[in-house]
Amino acid sequence: MGEAHNSVEAEADYVIVGAGSAGCVLANRLSANGRHRVALLEAGGDDRPLQNLFNPAQAMSTMNIHVPAGFTKMLKDPRVNWNYMTEPDPGSDGRRHFFPRGKVLGGSSSINGILWVRGLPEDYDGWRQRGLTGWGWDEAETYFRRIENQQGEGARRDQQEGPLTISDVPMRHPMLDIMTRAFEEAGAPLANDLNGTTREGVARVRxxxxxxxxxxxxxxxxxPAMKRSNLQVVIHAHATRILFEGRKAVGVEYWKGGRLHQVRAxxxxxxxxxxxNSPQLLELSGIGQGERLRAMGIATLVDSPNVGENLQDHYASMIRARLKPGTSSFNAMSRGLPLVGQMLRFALNRSGLLALGGSNLTAFLKSDPALDLPDLQFFASPATVDFEALAKNGAMTMEKLPGMTVGGYVMRPQSKGSIHIRSGDFHDAPSIKPNFLSAEADCRxxxxxxxxxxxxxxxxALAPYFDHELTPGAALQSDEELLAFARASGSTGYHQTSTCAMGTGPDAVVTAGLKVNGVEGLRVVDASVMPAVVSGNTNAATMMIAEKGADLILAEA
Known part of the structure; x- marks a missing residue:
């Protein structure tokens, strides 16, 4: 296994900023032929526990990365998380929202809920209809298939073996079958696979x-790529600005070990x-809305007014219920002797509660039967989170009494926010304004x-087990009351996108080839380039973008 370096050669063919879902794919693909030298800069540390043996706290954090349920411990862990906070948000009762983002090798793919959701084919065909040639579903699916190694009951039988294993939830629980039947009784079709041609229904997550x-x-x-001599991975390297000669990007300046370094591209x-981080670094480097940059004391290289604009995210609100005493749920399994049993089960055969991701069931459904496509994604589990404990210690723990949760969000929101720098200091976290529920259609x-x-x-199906509704509570029945509840209690789905959106005109931040408009030698390849957020979890789409981005880059090389 290769080393994560503390220094880097002063020059490489390609310099990649960020070793997250996209950067890891790019580093592998661009270095694979052995002809190109690649430098990968990551502000966080190594994700492998063995590489952190002499730092016990960091080693424990990285242990949590590899245990699927460990994401509950990393929501606010500063050793692997940027811990961003939004500005007070008018559409959600003036509350500030916590935006966790991975700060470690693997980025947010190292701290997320590991749900693999491609989104609807129409998402990508919609990108193509905007004039973004090469980004339709047919092309996107080709890249998804390149990524995936499908296993288990939900596997596609015509699937090639990609590097990323996709598998079933490794635990059968009676309440999951009952909850699936409840969705069917409520009107949801039963779906085997929501990552293919099935648009609507309820399914076990992948x-x-x-x-x-x-x-x-x-x-x-x-x-697997870190053993290559032509790839160097530099950890604890916080990029401060892009280096330019004229309008050509020629390298990156980064902060490491208390001083500035440079690597040339x-x-x-x-x-x-x-x-x-991508729009933040563009603005720090003089690419953004000119008036904003001048106010920060930054010389404008390219007046690009849409940098940091068009922020989209999924805003989730949920129904939580108390189940009757004695009903089996995950809550009782998450504490005391039952938890010890689950830990032993995981140690022995890698199954049980600790092998679960962020949800167990998902569903694509319509808020209005007249719609052509589903516009809502749901997540459901026989569990309820203790929100007081979450607010107190930042770790997601379950309540003592049995419960269940069904939550969801609008998949293609019209509400848009922004992300912009607060100052010219790269240490300052940017100002994030999500503008949740600012569009009337999203509220409905x-x-x-x-x-x-x-x-x-x-x-x-749930009647024998259901006791009472915890939130919002049976007393709230009108549309106005339910919207007020959503504003007061909802939060991010952790799916921020589109702040460096692809487009066809000169005002677009990047082209369909992912090149930054107005300069040479600079691309953005990550979730920020999505012209619109996909219908579902965003990690799969981000990795697809990186696979295609690598092909675009290598085609020019």
Whole structure:
């Protein structure tokens, strides 16, 4: 296994900023032929526990990465997480929202809930209809198939073996079958696979996991490539600005060990910092809305007004219910002797509670039957989170009494926010304004989602187990009351995209070839380039973008 370096040669063909879901894919693909030298800069540390043996706290954090349920411990862990906070948000009662983002090899693919969701084919065909040639579903599916190694009951039988293992939830629990039946009774078709041609229905989630362990972008792509002599991975390297000669990007300046360093790029600089960090680095480097940059004391290289604009995210609200005493749920399994049993089960055969991801069931459904496509995604589990404990210590723990949760979000929101630098200091976290529920259509659909979740809870299948609704509570019935509940209690789905969106005109931040408009030798390849957020979890789409981005780059080389 290769080393993560503390220094880097002063020059490479390609300099990649960010070793997350996209950067790991790029580092592997661009270095694979052996002809190109690649430098990969990551602000965080190594994701492998053995590489952190002499730092016990860091070693424990990285242990959590590889245990799927460990994501519950990393929501606010500063050793692997940027821990961003938004500005007070008018659409959600003036609350500030926590935006976790991975700060470690693997990026957010190392701390997320490991759900593998491609999104709807129409998402990608919609990109193509915007004039973004080469980004339709046919092309996207080709790259998904290149990524995936499908296993288990939900596997496609015509699947080639890619580097990223996709598998079934490694635990059968009676309440999951009952909850699936509840969705069917509420009107949801039963689906085997929501990653193919099926648009609508309820299904068990698919996880990017292998034999009960997380398969992050680092595990699948970066670790195997780190033995190559032409790839150098530099950890704890916080990029501060892109270096230019005229309008040509020629390298990256980064902060490491208390001082500034530089690495030059013979061919290209590639930003893969994600939806928050990529626009931040562009603005720090003089690419952004001119008036804003001048106010920060930054000389404008390219007046690009859409840098940091068009922020989209999924805003989730949920129905939580108390189940009758004695009903089996995950809550009781998560504490005391039952938890010890689950830990032993995981140690022995990599299954059980610790092998679960962020949800167990997912569904694509319509807020209005007249719609052509589903506009809501749901997640459901026989569990309820202790929100007081979450607020107190940042770790997601379950309640003592049995419970269940059905939550969801609008898949293609019209509400848009922004991410911009606060100053010219790279240490300053950017200002994030999500503008949740600022579009009327999103509000209507959000209420429709809560009504859908209630129909599931009130189904005959759950009647023997259902005790009472915890939130929002049976007293709240009108559309106005449910919308007020969504504004007061909802939060991010952790799917921020589109702040360096692809487009066809000169005002677009990047072209369909992912090149930054107005300069040479600079691309953005990550979730920020999505012209619109996909219908579902965003990690799969981000890795697809990186696979295609690598092909685009190599085609020019």
């Amino acid at each position: 996880l990017n996991a292998h034999k009960g362990l997380r398969v992050s972008a680092a595990v699948a792509y970066l670790h 013979r061919r290209e600089v590639i930003l893969s910092g994600g939806t928050i 659909a959000q209420v429709g989602g809560l009504r859908w979740a209630r129909r599931v809870m009130e189904s005959p």
